[in-house]
Amino acid sequence: MTHPHPSRSTFLLLLALTALAGCEPKPPTTPTEQTHSDVQFDVTVPPETPVDATLLLVGSDPSFKGSSGKGLELIYQGGTTFSVKARLPKDKELTYTIQMTAPSAQVALDSAGVAVPARTVQVHENEEKVGFEVERWGPEGGATGARTVFIVAVPDITPPDAEVWLSGNQPELGNWNGAGVKLYKAVNNSYATTLTFAAGTSLAFKATRGSWETVEKSAEGREVGDHTFKTGGGFERVSITVGSWADFGSVPPPQVLTGKIEYLKDVTSTLTTLKKRDVIIWLPPGYDANDTTTRYPVLYMHDGQNLMDATTAAYGFEWGVDETAQKLVEEGKVEPLIIVGVYNTSDRGPEYTQVPDPRYPEVDGANGGRADDYGRFLAEELKPMIDKKYHTKTDAQSTGLAGSSLGGLVSMYLGMTRSETFGRLGVVSPSVFWGQKDIITKVKALEQKPALRIWLDIGTEEGGNGQETVADTRELYDALVGEGWVAGSDLKYTEKEGAGHNEASWAARFGDILQYLYPPR
Template sequence: MTHRQPTRFPLLLLLTLTALAGCDPKPPPTPEQSYSEVQFDVTVPLETPVDATLLLTGADPAFKGPSGQGLELIYQGGTTFTVKGRMPKNQPLTYSIRMTAPSTHVALDAAGTAVPARTLEAHENEENVSFSVERWGPESGITQPQTAFIVAVPETTPSQDSIWLSGNHELLGNWNGAGVKLYKAVNSGYATVLSFTPDTSLEFKATRGGWDKVEKTAEGAEVANRTLKTGTGFERISISVGAWADFVTAPVEPTLTGNIKKEHITPTNTLLKERDIIIWLPPGYDENDSTRRFPVLYMHDGQNLMDVVTAFAGEWKVDETAQELVESHKVEPLIIVGIYNTADRGPEYTQVPDDRYPEVNGANGGRADAYGQFIVNELKPMIDGKYHTRPEAKYTGLAGSSLGGLVTMYLGMKHPDTFSRLAVISPSVFWGHHDIVAKVNALPAKLPLSIWLDIGTDEGSSSLETVADTRQLRDALVNKGWVLGGSQLKYTEVEGGKHNEAAWAARFGSVLEYLFPPPPP
């Protein structure tokens, strides 16, 4: 019987495996050893929208984030956004910051050039990286001047209310009370970024959508028009609202002089809003004496004419000036009717639309005919019925400044059977590509209108009203037969005159003396 030897293969295999098991190779690196937790703290500019979506983006997968679009930073309050990411150690990484909502922007430097990608090389297990963004803009950069307005509001501001800037420029609504709407920004502020021509002289105030909700001091006093002369680059303007007019009782006393009456009227045309009317009655006006009658001057922007409490851009002091001139017999006793404007000031004071300028309440101009019909067919009959007026056209005047000057010129030509004396003060001749000049040129003949026309020599930097444009209007009137220097047309260029209520108040006395001279003895 033959005995087979047991095979040795399993034993050798066992010994080999045992030997291999005894070789203790170095295990692969763990994630904790090759990556570092890095926290990014980013300080953003004050005009950054509070709902901004900010991402850190880069080629390395570490900057892809869960969405694959980037690491999203979280708003921490104030002006700080943060995010924490796992970054490979000892590797140079490049990354950039980008805003993807509410608009797409990248970080720019102060000069408006896109900031180059940043570099990071992580070494420690916990690292912190901090940097600031100077401003936001497109990747192509920004070359035009820009002004960022940041408005801090009081805690009493209703959270649902919108904040606006209104001022003396079309981008600020030409004082319509709701010129440019601000968006909610970081640090509990409100902001907007606008571009103006360099050396533009701005005047403006903050509102909550109307002059009844204009900014006041914390004590409730009137706030002077805020002023700014724009530069050639980027600038950031921060203002703080002390209180709102509808939340405080103004400590200032009304500045009304003489016999003042108030009316309120709702136009029948639903395009026009209801409004207040202020009436100044002259010395010698006796409500019980209906035998004595007075000429009437109708004026636009009524809340700015007589009372500092209601004036949103300064007071004309119409009542004080008229009182003094009538009492000194330099001006015929007259009644002055101030028509308050509304948030639709721009559309109501312009005879045609102008697509170059933003819409206000669904219109960018062209409601002057409706506004004129309201004055002629509703307001004037009410005034003639309640007060001792001389209702004929030859005793009736119309006056206004800026867009109010434009609509005065237009309505005077449209209704020469209602108005015969016009004060066209610092008119907005530019509107509608100089449409008012074209309308004068189209007149078949001179109208029976006595016209005061003026412009300040320093208005062009604060608005679009210029000496050159006003001269065009003057020349068009002369070409139609108006004679300069007499009772038909008085043209004045006011040296250094600006585009504001203080400038118009300074020459209102001269306007009255020209349009309403005392009757001969």
Template sequence: MLWLTVCLWVCGNTPTGPALAPQTPRVTFEVTVPSGTPADAEVWLSGNHAALGQWNGTGLKLTRTPEGRYTASLPLPAGTALEYKVTRGSWGTVEKDAAGQELPNRTLRTGSRSERVSLSVARWADQPGAPPASASASVTGTVRYLRGVTSRHLPRTRDIIVWLPPDYDANPKRRYPVLYMHDGQNLMDASTSFSGEWHVDETAQQLVRSGQVEPLIIVGVYNTEDRFAEYTQARDTGEYAHLGGGNADAYGRFLVEELKPLIDKSFRTRTDAKSTGLAGSSLGGLVTMHLGLTRSDTFQRLGVMSPSVFWANRDIVTRVKGLRKKPSSRIWVDIGTEESKGSQETVEDARLLRDALVARGWKPGKDLQYVEVPGAFHTESAWAERFDDLLRYLYPAP
């Protein structure tokens, strides 16, 4: 009885310790690849989340199993909205459907429990026998391509897509304002977009023809594998230090000193800064804001969509606050209220940028338009839906 009494007292008074914190649910991806995929191939998931590389062509690397499938596991909070595709490390090797045509983004919204997602790749973009994609089927209006443009300031060549207004050929003496846009392969041509196109060509065609915006030329600058470096003005020293960064000024020299003179020579442009704009989303929004500050002698109409304000400890906000003189720029800034569920871009950070601009002299409703879009995520389709409003603001009909 004495032994039983001691046992009951000890068991009843053993400390239980703090309650264990609930674990973040994990998503396990399992990918089946087409026959003919090299045994040493690297397979990746690339998408709209930092863990998926923010659409850089790589992101989450999968491991090959003895059965020949590829798998990886990722902790993601409940309610995370993902869009992604399978690649072999670049957009030239992205997955396609069985006929070699473009696939819509794969999507996933995570739940409160761990889950397994099984995928099957029908074929790769570079797989022998895949039909070549044709731009003519998806591009609206008059478009010109400048292929393999080189630079003294950047190591990689890139393509340029140029959209011309409907009356360009009919009015040979007219000159037009110009909007330069980043991530050019996603703007107009479904055959080159890796996560859905913006329909910039269709939108601009409709708005110009209906008299809602001034006729303009739109120049889409394709990105390269150096996107993180070229679209960021500083290296990130925190969570994203491994992505590099800090080459935006060299990218700006390419745009100002090399590409713009080429465009001005090749097309009938208005060359002054008040007629010249720059626009982009995510990191493209970040570099637009940066170059709008440092290159205001060239770009004075700025479309800053879903900017990556978080980068390098909100360095862009610090730079706005440190301005000695306010440029004569007209600025559009927007953010979707649901973007933080799939990326690092947040309403709070966008408001910090807005407030910094206001403090330096921009006036909302006059030379600053700030928009929060209810329910919008960090996706190409979301930017496509509001590109018309951006164009109306930056290039209003005279």
């Protein structure tokens, strides 16, 4: 049987099918995948960035337009990081900027306050990452001049809707009113604000949640000292960390008493109307109640509850008088002595001031001026009590008087008016301003120079409240020299660089005070 030959068209079709047999079809090409790649932008923002900030990457290429057409919005990742993933064309140099559009319109500035120029990116591989840091935010025209940024990190126990404030020693900080300036919520579980001060302004402040009842505490619930900062006149940040809040419970500081310490409780004046008070007495190493032949000089100090026991100290910080005295006596650097700490009362202001000052009616409504009564109590009632109970040297040259702030003022005053009782004075950070500098007037009015050995000092960072200042203390020093005291002999004047008006600063120099007033014999 004869088979017919296939037609030419059939042959060509069979040939084509044979050529295609075993070949997989190729997927259609996707121009986007070939020409674009994913890029993640991670931006580290300054710590004062509002937590609800809206940040955009803005560029001329359509890839930066985003769904809103205004830019690619970055998402807050926690900490100080905002991120966004963009699909950008490959091998093409693109320019972009970062902007904050809310809560206010600002751009990235460099450390000098100049707007940062547009950045560039060129994509080569898929899933690339681009990271950069914003130094600070400001207007497009840049920002120069003094700007102090406060960053307050709060503990996790802080209520999420809490208001956080700063209160401090300047009008911008409320002059210690408990709620001077309100902070806004910033990134990284912090609060922030920006204020402007003149260069060289000494700041002292604390964080609160709107009142002193909610003031910051340490993580253990203990008192914390004032935060301090001296402005430089440019852009600067001040960062603090709050450990806890007063209304969440507090823990008393540990009681550390060194050496032999005794107390007189509820000592009452019968010669004056002064309120009763406690007295703390530190006895030197080797003191023996049965040894009636060895006698010791005595230093009386004001604000007794702040001297040796942190549990009674007003701000949870003590001078460390007991530890310092114990160490110096044992080392032979100080003559063995007895230290008597006289507690203050709610009438501290009136008792520690020699004249009224109508500018300060808040001093118990009495404007001050009861120092003579206080001096009578010390010299005519307490001192005889101490001399009877302990083995003391009773003469004026063996008896000292010391204190800080208003305590320094009253030490100077009582030294002049009762020099027959007190011959050694520790005039520490004195409140010379009181009564229109009345203490200087009284020094200049002395008819005869009393036999007083005087330590006088001031810290260079005490002037933030406009009261205890270097200038006033220098004026007191000049007045003393003018009345015959000799520097380096019976007068020692010291300006402590960087020292503030607080217990920590006074504790740091108490050893020097003691060595000058009671050198070893």
